[in-house]
Every structure is written in C-alpha cells, then in structure tokens.
Amino acid sequence: MxxxxxxxxxxxxxxxxxxxxxxxxxxxSARTWxxxxxFLAGWQPDFNGCIVLDIRMREMSGLECFDALLERRNPMPxxxxxxxxxxxxxxxxxxxxxxxxxxxxxxxxALVDVVIRAMESDARRLASQExxxxxxxxxxxxxxxxxEVMHLVLAGKFNKVIADELNISMRTVEVHRSRVFxxxxxxSAVELAQLLAPGRD
Amino acid sequence: MxxxxxxxxxxxxxxxxxxxxxxxxxxxSARTWxxxxxFLAGWQPDFNGCIVLDIRMREMSGLECFDALLERRNPMPxxxxxxxxxxxxxxxxxxxxxxxxxxxxxxxxALVDVVIRAMESDARRLASQExxxxxxxxxxxxxxxxxEVMHLVLAGKFNKVIADELNISMRTVEVHRSRVFxxxxxxSAVELAQLLAPGRD
DNA sequence: GCATCAATTGTGGTCATCCCCAGTGTGGAA
DNA sequence: TTCCACACTGGGGATGACCACAATTGATGC
Numbered sequence: 001m002x003x004x005x006x007x008x009x010x011x012x013x014x015x016x017x018x019x020x021x022x023x024x025x026x027x028x029s030a031r032t033w034x035x036x037x038x039f040l041a042g043w044q045p046d047f048n049g050c051i052v053l054d055i056r057m058r059e060m061s062g063l064e065c066f067d068a069l070l071e072r073r074n075p076m077p078x079x080x081x082x083x084x085x086x087x088x089x090x091x092x093x094x095x096x097x098x099x100x101x102x103x104x105x106x107x108x109x110a111l112v113d114v115v116i117r118a119m120e121s122d123a124r125r126l127a128s129q130e131x132x133x134x135x136x137x138x139x140x141x142x143x144x145x146x147x148e149v150m151h152l153v154l155a156g157k158f159n160k161v162i163a164d165e166l167n168i169s170m171r172t173v174e175v176h177r178s179r180v181f182x183x184x185x186x187x188s189a190v191e192l193a194q195l196l197a198p199g200r201d
Numbered sequence: 202m203x204x205x206x207x208x209x210x211x212x213x214x215x216x217x218x219x220x221x222x223x224x225x226x227x228x229x230s231a232r233t234w235x236x237x238x239x240f241l242a243g244w245q246p247d248f249n250g251c252i253v254l255d256i257r258m259r260e261m262s263g264l265e266c267f268d269a270l271l272e273r274r275n276p277m278p279x280x281x282x283x284x285x286x287x288x289x290x291x292x293x294x295x296x297x298x299x300x301x302x303x304x305x306x307x308x309x310x311a312l313v314d315v316v317i318r319a320m321e322s323d324a325r326r327l328a329s330q331e332x333x334x335x336x337x338x339x340x341x342x343x344x345x346x347x348x349e350v351m352h353l354v355l356a357g358k359f360n361k362v363i364a365d366e367l368n369i370s371m372r373t374v375e376v377h378r379s380r381v382f383x384x385x386x387x388x389s390a391v392e393l394a395q396l397l398a399p400g401r402d
Numbered sequence: 403g404c405a406t407c408a409a410t411t412g413t414g415g416t417c418a419t420c421c422c423c424a425g426t427g428t429g430g431a432a
Numbered sequence: 433t434t435c436c437a438c439a440c441t442g443g444g445g446a447t448g449a450c451c452a453c454a455a456t457t458g459a460t461g462c
Contacts, residue, residue: 085288086288087286087287087288087291087302087304088304090288090291090292090295091291091295091301091302091303094291094292094295094296095295095301100292100296101288101292102292103288103289143407143408143409144408145408145409145410146408153391154391154395156387156388156389156391156392158447158448158449159448159449160447160448168409168410168411169410169411169412170411170448171410171411171412171413172409172410172411174449174450174451175409175410175411176409177449177450178449178450178451187357188357188390189389189390189391189449190354190355190357190390190391190393190394191357192391193391193394193395194355194394344437344438344439346438346439346440359417359418359419360418360419361417361418369439369440369441370440370441370442371418372440372441372442372443373439373440373441375418375419375420375421376439376440376441377439378419378420379419379420379421
C-alpha cells in the first residue's frame with residue numbers, strides 16, 4: 001500500500017510549489033503533476049489521499065480529467081481549484097462526487113483544511129474497504145455448496161430444513177455450516193449475520 | 202401521513218404560479234408559500250416531497266430558511282433557485298446537503314426533472330424510515346432488562362455466559378430472550394441480528 | 403496410479419435452545 | 433387493598449447445534 005499523498009495537478013509550476021510548501025508545513029505529503037495527462041498516466045488504483053485539481057489547464061482540463069477518473073473508479077476525494085468557475089460547473093462537479101470546489105484566490109489555510117478533511121475521509125474509506133476486502137476474500141474461499149448452505153443459514157432456517165431443501169442429510173449440512181464458520185472466522189450464526197449485514201451480498 | 206408535495210417558496214407570485222402549473226402538467230402536486238417565514242410557520246415534521254426555495258426574498262432569505270430547516274431536521278430535499286448566486290454559495294449549500302442549485306433563467310423541463318428526482322429520493326427516504334420506525338417502536342417496547350439481554354445475545358454470547366454476567370439464572374435469561382424474540386417479531390437470533398445490523402444501536 | 407479436495411453420510415454424545423409446567427417478590431396504578 | 437407488569441427462579445423434556453471419530457465417492461492434478 002502506498003502512503004497517503006495529496007496529488008496536486010496543475011500546469012503552473014508556481015502554484016504547484018506554493019501548494020506543496022503549504023501542505024508540507026502542515027505535515028501533509030504532496031506529489032505534483034504538471035498536467036492532467038501526466039497524472040492519468042501515472043495514476044494507480046492503490047493511490048490514496050486526495051487530488052487537488054486545477055480546472056483550466058493547457059491540454060486536458062480538470063473537468064475532463066475528473067470524468068476520466070470517475071470512469072476508472074478513482075476513490076480519492078477530488079478538490080477543484082479554479083479562477084473562472086461558474087455555478088453550473090461547481091454544482092455539476094459536486095453532484096458527481098467532487099469533495100470541494102474552491103475559487104481563486106483562496107485562503108491558504110482554508111485550502112489546507114479542506115485537503116486535510118479530504119485525506120481523513122479517504123483514510124476512513126480505506127479502512128472500511130479493507131475490512132470489506134477481508135470479508136470478500138473469505139467468501140471467495142467458500143465452496144459453492146458452502147455458500148449455498150450459508151445463505152440458508154442466514155435465512156434463519158434450521159439444519160433440518162436446509163437438508164431437506166438441498167436433498168442432503170442433516171449431517172452434511174452440519175459439516176458445511178461448520179466449515180463456513182471456520183473459513184469466515186466467526187463462531188456463531190449471529191456473528192456471521194453481523195459480519196455480512198452491512199454489505200449484504 | 203400527508204401526501205407528497207413540492208413546496209414552492211418564493212415571494213414572486215408570477216414564479217409561484219408558473220412553477221405550480223409546470224409541475225401540475227407533469228402530475229406533481231405543489232403547494233405555494235409566499236415567504237420563508239410563512240413556510241417555516243406552516244412547516245410540519247411529517248411533510249414529505251421536496252422544497253423549491255428561492256434565495257433572494259424580501260425578508261428572510263432562502264439561505265437563512267435553509268439553515269432554519271436544517272436545525273429542525275427537515276428531511277425533505279431542498280432545491281435552490283437563484284438569479285444572483287455565486288460559486289461559494291452554491292458549494293456551501295450543496296455541502297450542507299442541498300439537493301440542487303439552479304440559476305435563473307432555468308430550463309423548465311430541467312427543473313421539473315430535478316423536482317421529480319428529489320421527490321423520488323424523498324419517497325425512498327420515507328420508505329426506509331418507516332421500517333426503521335417499526336424497529337425503533339419495537340425496541341421501545343422492550344423492558345430495560347430485555348434490552349440488556351438482547352445486546353449480550355447480539356454479542357454472540359451463550360445464555361450461560363449472559364446469566365453469569367448479569368448474576369441471574371440461566372432460566373431467567375431464557376425467558377428474557379424469548380420475550381425479546383416475541384416482541385421484535387423474529388424467530389431466531391440470526392433474524393434479530395439482521396434486523397438490527399443496518400441501523401446498529 | 404496416487405494425492406488432494408469437495409461433497410457426502412453415519413454413530414454417539416455434549417451442550418444450548420426452547421417451551422411446557424409452576425412459583426416468588428416488588429413496585430406502581432386503579 | 434387489589435391488581436398488574438416486571439424481574440426472577442425452578443424442573444423436565446423435546447429439539448437443534450456442535451463435535452470427535454470414521455468413511456465413501458468423484459473430480460482434478462502430478
């Protein structure tokens with residue numbers, strides 16, 4: 001896992017340097033990219049932190065870059081910077097999931113605060129995603145039959161009923177059930193239900 | 202429960218009439234309010250639908266009205282209309298939970314589409330809130346002791362352990378447990394866990 | 403062929419759950 | 433005071449969950 005970084009995407013070197021310095025003084029690590037294309041080329045799915053994205057750039061605009069990131073399912077919060085934004089643009093990006101939309105000239109401290117909140121938000125996302133990934137990984141270890149039994153167990157059915165529906169013996173159901181608990185790392189049907197309830201499946 | 206309504210709050214009668222007519226042609230019921238004060242005075246917690254809120258009004262502005270609604274925990278989506286909005290205003294309201302922010306002059310059809318989406322969103326909220334209310338109501342019917350036992354059951358503990366922790370007999374735990382299932386309308390600890398998992402508590 | 407794994411079934415037993423029966427004590431409401 | 437809700441306790445029995453031990457079949461892979 002890469003370390004959390006504030007990715008600064010701006011074609012103006014002076015702004016990049018200023019932002020980097022600003023963030024460093026607040027103990028936020030930053031990495032700069034001099035164009036949307038460069039950032040998209042270097043972008044990795046396991047990036048985490050946040051993105052500070054200038055809207056007006058020479059080639060690809062920040063808005064186009066944002067759309068490209070949405071298609072790639074980029075999970076990082078995106079903070080837009082712009083000197084010539086309008087209301088529909090701001091509304092549109094926020095409704096598409098942008099974290100914030102700031103107009104130049106902006107208050108340095110306000111920007112850093114937004115960046116820090118965005119990175120905290122991403123850290124929370126990462127944490128919940130990791131537990132989610134653990135659960136998915138364990139679910140994948142289950143054999144088809146075990147998954148079948150698990151769903152019926154979660155439906156609150158007795159082993160006897162499950163055995164009947166699957167046309168197998170109760171004993172076999174018990175074995176599957178036991179393996180499901182073992183592989184999922186739980187000790188009871190209640191824990192299993194709680195583990196799978198938030199994310200469904 | 203009141204019927205879903207689009208609440209139009211605007212001090213310009215011409216706009217109110219035009220919006221009402223627009224919505225009626227798309228089978229959306231509307232109710233008009235000629236000021237923010239009037240709307241806040243008539244507002245009821247069980248209102249549902251959405252709110253179309255003009256920002257610039259003679260006395261209380263739409264922004265102030267929005268803040269007052271937030272304090273009252275108004276659940277309805279709020280759609281802002283404005284002729285003189287700026288980016289920070291739009292960003293601020295959206296980040297505070299506004300549904301949309303439209304600048305005049307707006308496309309009639311676009312507005313109606315937004316209103317319809319907002320009302321659909323509120324209908325979904327209402328539906329999930331009702332099931333939530335059912336669960337809360339049942340939880341309230343539990344005696345303190347029953348709630349205590351329920352939490353320990355959800356922690357996956359055996360009756361024996363629960364009895365030990367509460368310094369009561371296993372038999373008593375069984376009685377409470379049984380009553381909990383009965384009052385909550387479930388037949389097993391698994392169902393109980395699934396019922397309470399999304400909403401926690 | 404041999405090893406491994408998934409799926410299957412069985413015996414016998416322990417422990418937990420659930421429901422029937424019945425009873426005590428306390429505090430608040432009618 | 434009487435009545436009721438609540439918390440508590442008990443026995444006994446039916447049923448379900450779980451476990452250790454033991455074993456067969458079929459498919460996959462070396």
